[in-house]
């Protein structure tokens with residue numbers, strides 16, 4: 001047991017200190033925001049796409065730094081230390097299962113399981129959370145819920161929010177959360193640890209209240225957690 005913990009600590013120390021290979025599964029808005037930003041921090045980006053040859057994906061690779069490339073989702077994940085699941089929120093279970101063995105990798109989950117209800121409002125559509133669903137689908141991975149509470153435009157330009165922008169994190173591994181926290185700081189964002197992965201369900205709820213006001217005629221607003229210590 002001690003040896004396993006020591007090995008895990010060494011792995012995280014190495015991940016935190018070195019440039020990593022980061023797989024981003026998906027090539028949409030969140031992938032297009034985080035990929036080039038992580039490349040700017042010195043990481044090598046590999047996109048996992050259902051169609052890695054199409055022009056839109058090639059253009060994304062072009063703006064994602066030295067060594068960036070695109071391949072299939074499973075091949076991208078296999079090569080990576082850190083995997084970002086920038087995919088539709090209702091498909092996370094099947095997409096995670098399709099990526100092969102993710103044991104030992106940090107799995108960043110920015111997804112939100114949104115479904116439109118009969119009255120037109122978006123709803124959180126799973127009984128637990130996507131974070132927990134992904135952790136169950138990849139039990140050997142270190143899942144960290146992150147980046148799900150803010151629009152992709154704020155991810156690349158936090159100053160546009162007019163003040164510090166926090167990123168609530170949830171995950172069962174403190175070391176994995178610290179690695180993701182370091183990525184957040186690199187992007188000019190403020191990570192805040194909200195505990196274990198089961199708390200992902202409350203984090204996912206934060207987006208629902210924001211998005212329902214943003215896209216109805218009710219008043220739009222921004223909100224961010226602020227540390228009080």
Ligand SMILES: NC(=O)c1ccc[n+]([C@@H]2O[C@H](COP(=O)([O-])OP(=O)(O)OC[C@H]3O[C@@H](n4cnc5c(N)ncnc54)[C@H](OP(=O)(O)O)[C@@H]3O)[C@@H](O)[C@H]2O)c1
Nearest residue numbers: 026027028029030049050086087088089111112148151152
């Ligand atoms: N947009 C935001 O501002 C924002 C902010 C925070 C969180 N989120 C969450 O982050 C996740 C990604 O959001 P996004 O806006 O980047 O979504 P998006 O623009 O729709 O991109 C999703 C990507 O997932 C990949 N994909 C894999 N299987 C797919 C399938 N069966 N159908 C459709 N796409 C599939 C696609 O890449 P390929 O076509 O290359 O395979 C696609 O580009 C969502 O869960 C969303 O709720 C979004």
